[in-house]
Amino acid sequence: MSPQKDPTDKALPRKRERLTRELVLSAALRLVDAEGLDALTMRRLGQELGRDPMGLYRYAANRAELLDGVSELVLDELAITPDAPDWQAQLRRIAHDLRLLALRHPNVVPLLVTRPLSTPLGLRPLGTLRPLEQILSLLIDAGFAPADALHVYRAYYGYLYGHILNELQELIVDPDENEALLRLGLHRLPPKEFPRLRALAPVLATYDGAAELDQGISILLSGLSAHLSPPGSQPLG
Amino acid sequence: MSPQKDPTDKALPRKRERLTRELVLSAALRLVDAEGLDALTMRRLGQELGRDPMGLYRYAANRAELLDGVSELVLDELAITPDAPDWQAQLRRIAHDLRLLALRHPNVVPLLVTRPLSTPLGLRPLGTLRPLEQILSLLIDAGFAPADALHVYRAYYGYLYGHILNELQELIVDPDENEALLRLGLHRLPPKEFPRLRALAPVLATYDGAAELDQGISILLSGLSAHLSPPGSQPLG
DNA sequence: ACAACTTCTCTACAATGTAGACTTTACCCG
DNA sequence: CGGGTAAAGTCTACATTGTAGAGAAGTTGT
Numbered sequence: 001m002s003p004q005k006d007p008t009d010k011a012l013p014r015k016r017e018r019l020t021r022e023l024v025l026s027a028a029l030r031l032v033d034a035e036g037l038d039a040l041t042m043r044r045l046g047q048e049l050g051r052d053p054m055g056l057y058r059y060a061a062n063r064a065e066l067l068d069g070v071s072e073l074v075l076d077e078l079a080i081t082p083d084a085p086d087w088q089a090q091l092r093r094i095a096h097d098l099r100l101l102a103l104r105h106p107n108v109v110p111l112l113v114t115r116p117l118s119t120p121l122g123l124r125p126l127g128t129l130r131p132l133e134q135i136l137s138l139l140i141d142a143g144f145a146p147a148d149a150l151h152v153y154r155a156y157y158g159y160l161y162g163h164i165l166n167e168l169q170e171l172i173v174d175p176d177e178n179e180a181l182l183r184l185g186l187h188r189l190p191p192k193e194f195p196r197l198r199a200l201a202p203v204l205a206t207y208d209g210a211a212e213l214d215q216g217i218s219i220l221l222s223g224l225s226a227h228l229s230p231p232g233s234q235p236l237g
Numbered sequence: 238m239s240p241q242k243d244p245t246d247k248a249l250p251r252k253r254e255r256l257t258r259e260l261v262l263s264a265a266l267r268l269v270d271a272e273g274l275d276a277l278t279m280r281r282l283g284q285e286l287g288r289d290p291m292g293l294y295r296y297a298a299n300r301a302e303l304l305d306g307v308s309e310l311v312l313d314e315l316a317i318t319p320d321a322p323d324w325q326a327q328l329r330r331i332a333h334d335l336r337l338l339a340l341r342h343p344n345v346v347p348l349l350v351t352r353p354l355s356t357p358l359g360l361r362p363l364g365t366l367r368p369l370e371q372i373l374s375l376l377i378d379a380g381f382a383p384a385d386a387l388h389v390y391r392a393y394y395g396y397l398y399g400h401i402l403n404e405l406q407e408l409i410v411d412p413d414e415n416e417a418l419l420r421l422g423l424h425r426l427p428p429k430e431f432p433r434l435r436a437l438a439p440v441l442a443t444y445d446g447a448a449e450l451d452q453g454i455s456i457l458l459s460g461l462s463a464h465l466s467p468p469g470s471q472p473l474g
Numbered sequence: 475a476c477a478a479c480t481t482c483t484c485t486a487c488a489a490t491g492t493a494g495a496c497t498t499t500a501c502c503c504g
Numbered sequence: 505c506g507g508g509t510a511a512a513g514t515c516t517a518c519a520t521t522g523t524a525g526a527g528a529a530g531t532t533g534t
Contacts, residue, residue, distance in 0.1 A: 019481085042522065052483045054523080063522065110354055113402060114347045120410040121441070122422025129431065136433040146433065147440045154403055155453045159392075162399030165350060166391055173357040185359025194366065196373040196383065203384050204358070216392045219460030227456060255500095256512080279491065289514045291492080300491065 019051065024059045025069045032070060032107045040066070068119075071111045072127030077101055080134040087142035088221045094135070095160050095217050096210065102164045103209075109168060113161065132157075148228045159220050160213075167209040180205040256288065261296045262306045269307060269344045277303070305356075308348045309364030314338055317371040324379035325458045331372070332397050332454050333447065339401045340446075346405060350398065369394075385465045396457050397450075404446040417442040 027048050032040050042063065046053030060066040078101055080094060102109050116124060132153065139149035173185040180201035181187045191198060264285050269277050279300065283290030297303040315338055317331060339346050353361060369390065376386035410422040417438035418424045428435060 041520085043520085054484080055482050057523075058481065106354075110351045113350055116406045117343075117347055117402070120408045120422050121406070122410065122425050126426070126430070129426070129434065133431050133434050136437070140433060146437055149433075150437055150440055151449065151452075154400070154449060155396075155456070158399030158403045158453065159396045159457075160399065161402060162395030162397065163391075165354070165398060166395045169353040169358070171357045173359065185357050188359050189363070189366070193363070194370045196377060196386075197366065197370050200373070200383055200387055203387055212388065212391060215388075215464065216395065219392070219464055220396075220456060223456030223460045227452065278489085280489085291515080292513050294492075295512065 019049065019055065019059065021059045021069070024049065024056055025066075025073045028066060028070050029073055029105070029108070033105055036107050037110065040070075067111055068115060068125045068128075070108060071115055072125045074101065074105050074108050074112070075127050075131060077104075078131060080131060080138070082138060082141070087139060087144075088225070090138055091135070091156055091221065092214070092217050095156075095213060098160060099164055099167070099209065099213055102168065106168055109164065113165065144228070151228060152224050155220060155224060156217075159216060163209075163213050163216060167207070167212075170204060170207055172205070256286065256292065256296065258296045258306070259310075261286065261293060262303075262310045265303060265307050266310050266342070266345070270342055273344050274347065277307075304348055305352060305362045305365075307345060308352055309362045311338065311342050311345050311349070312364050312368060314341075315368060317368060317375070319375060319378070324376060325462070327375055328372070328393055328458065329451070329454050332393075332450060335397060336401055336404070336446065336450055339405065343405055346401065350402065381465070388465060389461050392457060392461060393454075396453060400446075400450050400453060404444070404449075407441060407444055409442070 024045070028040055028045055031045060031048055042053040042056055045066075046056060049056075056066070060069055078094070078097055082090065102112075112128075116128065121129070135153050135157070136146075136149050139152055140146055144152060172183055174183055177183045181198060183205055184201055186194075186198055186201050186204075189198060261282070265277055265282055268282060268285055279290040279293055282303075283293060286293075293303070297306055315331070315334055319327065339349075349365075353365065358366070372390050372394070373383075373386050376389055377383055381389060409420055411420055414420040418435060420442055421438055423431075423435055423438050423441075426435060
């Protein structure tokens with residue numbers, strides 16, 4: 001068990017490259033992606049990095065901050081660039097991007113949704129506020145009055161998060177099963193109490209999340225630009 | 238410290254009334270409402286009920302099931318009765334009811350949102366599926382084809398949950414402060430990076446959640462009945 | 475080469491969920 | 505009644521968690 005420290009070890013820093021916040025956080029993210037949130041303990045993460053767990057406190061003051069860091073890291077994957085023709089197209093693209101992001105990191109979604117509930121807006125990690133700022137900017141640049149931009153943002157982001165949660169919640173229990181009721185575990189529900197839900201099993205089992213999102217966004221955007229000020233005209237409150 | 242057991246104790250079951258699942262769960266809910274989710278530990282709950290913590294396992298197999306129970310209990314407060322004139326009015330009322338419910342139990346909202354993510358649809362506590370079933374029923378009765386009812390439900394509930402999360406996230410840090418930037422803790426944000434957000438501080442500080450929700454619901458509902466089959470006509474997929 | 479500082483490691487502790495054995499209570503049937 | 509069966513409640517014990525605090529090892533500037 002004794003690692004027999006050789007003085008020439010220093011010359012070849014094989015496993016002993018210096019730790020950085022990014023290294024720690026991305027290891028944490030990898031762990032969460034692979035084994036879920038509960039697997040992310042200080043000890044386990046330390047082990048994953050071949051370091052003493054206590055060392056991690058140099059890069060995140062406590063576990064909560066570690067979780068915030070993971071949220072931030074994930075949201076950094078979301079690129080909000082003013083590239084599309086109009087604001088509607090941009091919001092639509094961002095929506096799909098965020099959806100894919102969520103599907104790529106489903107175990108992180110609870111964090112994205114939950115952490116802000118216990119952290120007042122101004123005290124959140126900057127990385128998690130950046131999308132908000134950028135979308136506001138996008139809308140204002142497109143001609144919305146700032147207050148209207150905020151309204152649009154709220155409706156848009158609200159729906160978007162809601163959709164993502166919905167989609168992740170409609171999980172397939174046993175994909176190998178070919179009976180829809182069984183695939184979803186719905187067979188357990190008392191038929192008298194849940195006739196509609198049970199009858200919809202086949203529809204539930206073939207959920208096209210992207211299409212559903214797209215349609216919802218369409219409805220919302222057209223509704224919004226009707227009720228609020230479209231990019232050219234003047235605001236309305 | 239010895240409670241001097243008197244044989245006539247049975248006659249006056251002062252503190253020793255029998256525990257029930259409802260008693261346990263409502264004590265748990267009270268605790269969560271008052272002190273947050275973290276305060277809900279087995280030991281603490283036992284203490285609150287004047288019982289040994291271990292006894293609680295008779296009413297909830299483990300902590301996760303306890304949390305599910307609390308979710309269920311809260312959702313039971315939501316009454317979905319076919320009382321309003323049309324489906325749109327009903328959905329609107331339910332939305333406001335759920336919003337108020339969330340404001341009454343803000344600490345439970347993370348549960349409502351998070352627990353279903355780790356429990357496949359069919360295995361959830363029945364109480365949490367009942368709203369889904371009832372809304373489906375409401376829509377189908379109103380003339381929607383079942384598959385369309387599901388689409389409407391998804392868009393509606395998605396937006397609704399998103400709005401609630403949004404609203405709870407826009408929290409006032411220090412209500413006594415009269416400078417909007419300070420009240421929201423936004424003064425911490427680097428002005429160069431977050432000009433829009435900072436400029437919107439006054440608007441953020443005066444958030445009328447009910448109005449915003451109502452408007453969003455209007456947009457969504459009118460959009461939905463245009464894109465899908467309105468109550469009379471035939472479905473469209 | 476020494477000193478100041480950062481980074482890493484070890485040991486230790488309080489709090490948590492929960493298993494398992496035991497004791498007490500409630501209820502039922504002869 | 506009275507004793508026996510099951511339910512409800514309690515106690516003790518343990519593994520796992522986050523993290524404080526002291527110290528060792530390594531790095532850097534002079």
